[in-house]
Amino acid sequence: MGALDIETLVPAIVAADFKTLEPHLLTLEKHLTLRTYIAGYDLSDADKKVWSALRNNKVAIGLIRKGQFASVTRWFNHIEQAHPEVKEEAVPKPNKNKGGANYNIPLPNAENGVVTRFPPEPSGYMHIGHTKAALLNDYFANEAFDGKMILRFDDTNPSKEKQEYQDSIVEDTKNLGVKIDRITHTSDYFKEIYEHAQKLIKSGNAYADDTEPEIQKEDRMNRRASKCRDRPAEESLAMLEEMKNGTELGRKHCIRARIQFDSSNGAMRDPIIYRFPNWADKAPAPHHRTGWEWNIYPTYDFACPIVDSLEGVTHALRTTEYADRNEQYHWFLNALDIRRVNLWEFSRINFIRTFLSKRKLSKVVDSGKVSGWDDPRMPTVRGILRRGLTTAALREFMVKQGPSRNIVNMDWHALWATNKRILDPVVPRFTAIEKQDAILATLTGGPEAPYYEDRPRHQKNPDVGKKSVRFSSKVWLEQADVLTLAPEEEFTLMQWGNAIVKGLDKASAPIKELQLQLHLEGDFKKTEKKITWLSENPDLLEVELWDFDYLITKDSLDPEDNLDDFLNPKTESMSLALCDPTVKELKAGEFLQLERKGYFRVDKAAGEGPEGRAVLFKVPAGGK
Structure with a gap:
């Protein structure tokens, strides 16, 4: 391939979006296949211009980081590592606070750096509702700013948490293309959090309470002070020690922050900050990381601001459902006199005919309604990726939702339409004939x-x-x-x-x-x-074509709804088809379009499915 038209290519890359960028990257990919530099055998002006253009296009950076264009990724990383001066000379990455933003998402107080965190609880598999938080944190840390992102597991409730869930979240987050700078756990800081509880008690900002749970609940609802509220600090410290040791006396207590029992904000009415696990009908079991070292655990609301401060988080992104607790978050930082953290809110995202309750999702898995957590009908990350959603489509869709503060039920069609737009220019076409x-x-x-x-x-x-x-x-x-x-x-x-x-x-x-x-x-x-x-051809490939429907028949389940009453009786269908022999070249995870049938993802390649068949999952196209 000859010389590139740099004067045309560079402005085209700068102005390109998801839809128009790919042809330019394909051109660059072909040019760089056997080259170290764009022109000649050393760094040239062409390398500098193209590198800078790619670096300043957030879509391009995302694709390069994922390695979707292997030669471009190799070249880009080589220029960055071998010629650090290029990064210094390049035009600064567009900051979403300084105009020119593609998504117009403001992030206050970001001029001194950005460190975000994604803090899932390892109590279930990651689902579509979690992806917005993961991708927005990644977007701010790694695309909008040259920052860092922490994946932190909020493992403060051993009655629900498992290593299996933690491992799956790490894998799913990476599969989403999220760049993780480090993985931490709230349990890494149990000692420090305990010491902060002692500090609160000593300063008169927390106390031990042995009020019966139901009475405590009524007191908080009616804005009444607890009978233990004025307990001397020495006594409360002694009770905290009893709790830590798991004694019979200690088990009657919890520790509550002493904020404002009669506040109009329920989150400020002396919330619990330390408690024993609620095992309910489960037998006590060790924490999956710390074993039996701790008998008591901090609540999320108490641990979160402390660990955010300790880990250097600059911006804690939270859904709007935490809005009432923002005042409490800042109260803990002030009362403990520790480093302040910026809070930034975004709306939770829901989808029609989709339930995200871990209890309900576990039920359909345990009952055999679906084949597992990665079933393509499940709204888990591994389920939707297996169904055929690309990470590029999911990232674009979720980041575009960023500024919204309204909690709405999204239609899946919009997400699948974005997916189709990304697949259409690059997916190979083949033919399949229904065998029946x-x-x-x-x-x-x-x-x-x-x-x-x-x-x-x-x-x-x-x-x-x-x-x-x-x-x-x-x-x-x-x-x-x-x-x-x-x-x-x-x-x-x-x-x-x-x-x-x-x-x-x-x-x-x-x-x-x-x-x-x-x-x-x-x-x-x-x-x-x-x-x-x-x-007619003896080499025709026999394939299974699978299509799927929603698991439930109602757009949105109400809290009182019985899941079994709304489960869709038929949620999958399969037909056998004869297909182009060349489809056998496709590997699991690759995409294709079958003429007049739509887009499919290879779930099992030829030779891997039942009786050696390839298994293809139909990818929704997004049309009504």
Whole structure:
């Protein structure tokens, strides 16, 4: 490949978005395949200009970081590492607080650096509702600013948490393309948090309370002070020690912050900051990281601001459901006199006909309604990625929701439409014929002997490659297509030419035979029907085509709804199909489009599925 037109390429990259960037990266990818530098054997002005343009395009940085264009990624990283002066010379990355923002998401007080954190509880698998928090934290730390992001596990409730869940969240976060600078745990700081509780008690800002839980709840609801509120600090400290040791006396107590029992904000009415685990009907078990070292655990509301401060978090992103607790968050920082943290709110995201309750999700898994947490009908990260959602589409969609403060039920169609727009320019096209009642039609005027031609896998994108197409005098057609034809009707065999129906008997169903006259001189623009076909071929690949529906029949479940009353009785369907032999080259996780059938993701490659079949999952297209 010759020299690149840098003067055209650079401004094109700068102005490009998800839809228009890919062709430019493909051009660059081909050019750099066997090159270390864009021009010559050392750093050139062309390298500097293109590197700077890519660095200042947040979409490009995301794709490069994921390695989607291997040669571009290799070149980009080499320039950055071997020529650090380029980074200093480059125009600063656009800051979303300083105008020119693609998403117009403000982040206050970011001029001195940005450190964000994603703090999931390891009590279940990561789902679509969590992805917004993960991706927004990643966006601010690694795209909008040159910051850092912490993945911190809020492991303060051993009755619900498992190592299995923690491992799955790490894997899912990485699969989302999130750049994690370090992984931490609230349990890493149990000693420091305990010492901060002691500090609060000594300063008169916390006390030990042995009020019965129901009475305590009533007191808080009615804005009444606890009978223990004025307990001497020495006594409360002694009770904290009893709690830590797990004594019988200690187990009657909890520790509460002494804020304002009669506040109009319920979160400020002396909240609990230390308690024993609520095992309910479960037998006590050790913490999955600290074992039996601790008998008591801090609440999330108490631990979170402390650990945020200790870890250097500058901006804590929280959903609007925490709005009432923001005042409490800042109270803890002030009362303990520790480093302040900025809070930034975003709305929780829900989707129609989707439930995100861990209890309900566990129920459909345990009951066998789905095959597991990665079932493509599940709203878990691994479920939606397995269904065929790309991380690029999910990232674009979630970041665009960032400024919104309104909690709404989103329609999946919008997300899948974004996904389709990303897949369409780069996904190879193939043909599949439903195997049930498929008809082997005979073509008069067809080739005397089968022959092959190389055809593009994508009519509009030659970089997708080519496929070998077989032509012969016998072709497979689908029963449903043949039923629409009439004697003497002229129609188009897609990517070949026209044919005329010569022998068709619809008296018996299914139709078994069909005679066609090949009419290549016919005008395909004048035919009403364009039909897919496959030439008779012993190498045709048998595949399973799967499609899925929502798990529930109601747009949004109310708290009092019984899940079983709204479970969809039929949520999956499968048909066998004959497919282009070249589909066997595709690996699990790759995408394809089957002409007139839609987009599919390879769940199991040829040879890996039942009886050696490939298993393909249909990817929703986003249409109503």
